Amino acid sequence: MKRTKIIDLLQRTDFGAEVTVMGWVRTKRGSKAVNFIALNDGSTIKNVQIVADVEKFDEDLFKDITTGACLKVVGTMVESIGSGQAVEVQAKEIEVLGTCPADYPMQKKGQSFEYMRQYAHMRLRTNTFGAVMRIRHNMAMAIHTYFHQHGYYYFNTPLITASDCEGAGNMFQVTTKNLYDLKKDENGKIIYDDDFFGEQTSLTVSGQLEGELGATALGAIYTFGPTFRAENSNTPRHLAEFWMIEPEIAFLDQEELMDLEEDFIKYCVRWALDNCKDDLEFLNKMIDKGLIERLEGVLKDDFVRLPYTKGIEILQQAIKDGKKFEFPCNWGDDLASEHERYLVEEYFKKPVIMTDYPRAFKSFYMKQNQDTTDGGSVGYKGAVAPGPTMQGTDVLFPQIGEIIGGSVREENYDKLMNEIKRRDMDMTHLWWYIDTRKFGSCPHAGFGLGFERLILFVTGMQNIRDVIPFPRTPKSAEF
Ligand code: 4AD
Ligand code: MG
16 A cells, blocks of 8 residues: 655544555553554654554564664554544554664664764654754755746856865865875976866865856856865854855846845745744754744844944944953954854844955955045945945844855956956966956846855754754764
């Protein structure tokens, strides 16, 4: 007989029907006369209760029905009174498809997430990871649906690349060279002529530069794929391999970019509330009591739109009023996550879109604001900054900090080239990018959303290692 998924079974009301369910045992309890088995098949957070009259089965069978064991049950669907669900299954046949001995690492309830990370191959079977993974899937669906409905084309950018988009140099090299026998030139530099691609290549840190090629041809594109960063950041917010969503849009200005960032995130959060109710309720109860309220809160308010210079003023006022930060925050400093969180969680108590960052620590491709004669610049809504700024436009979120990094792009050929020269960047691998500013250049903008940071926010999980099935972090590439 065809298997019924538990998610479908729990919706049915044709009591008396014969059904087949398969899944893993969560718990078993019972008496001499009857056993109650909670079975889960991953289709939903909910279990179905299997009722097994002991006398109908071989006694030894029940010894094998332990937490984690895999069962096939054929039985009758009956209306339940006590199980917390409307439906339960009165078992007629039980087959143990896979036994599960006592050293099953997920046997005990309430294990720490650190413990479970050591068993990433088994932790997926727990309630929490089931919920997180189903929400992760739903967020991917939300993202594709949003962009498809808004006329964006899904555009695939290469993972292996010879250019460094963010210019930060934290890339993983890709090579087929024999590392024990590297040929070097007279200056000691490695020769790549005989490498697979004939030049030095790495895993991409961002698909943006190629995404811009798509946007300046198709009008609006988005990417959704893995990105790689060899930064030695051991934090609950960083992965060495993470998924990024990068929309890129022609003819979009700074205000419209902010509108898009806000609308897009709200759409994803709303999707979760509409489509992941059971899993969110579970997480709200077990992991983070404020989760659903926080998600609904994000939908209610407009995000704050704040020039960096204003943000610094607020932070300095806070320091004057006695607030203590670990890191300095003078104009020109990159904000630390404590600063971002102060603005979002304590000062505004809502998400903040920060814009017009100092040129010194943002990427070369961002649109430069108009300089003033005294060395300052004029940015968003005429706000004046004491130094040169760019139209970098990031979204800062409660609990997370930076969830989106975006910007309007510098479309002016001369300004872009000046910035590249100022930074002394190697242009050999960027000639094609510069061509977009030479041939029919157009204003355009885009952003990158860290997929796992979105999942962190939507699930209330605390550590980014626990919202991706198999995390890659410094000194850790198991599974
Ligand atoms: O701010 P980032 O570095 O921006 C870019 O890469 C741009 N090229 C994006 C664009 O404009 N198309 O990264 C974008 C986002 C961050 O806001 C963060 O959410 C996430 O990617 N992110 C990471 N997530 C997990 N682990 C890491 N190591 C991350 N680094 C960035
Ligand atoms: Mg960033």
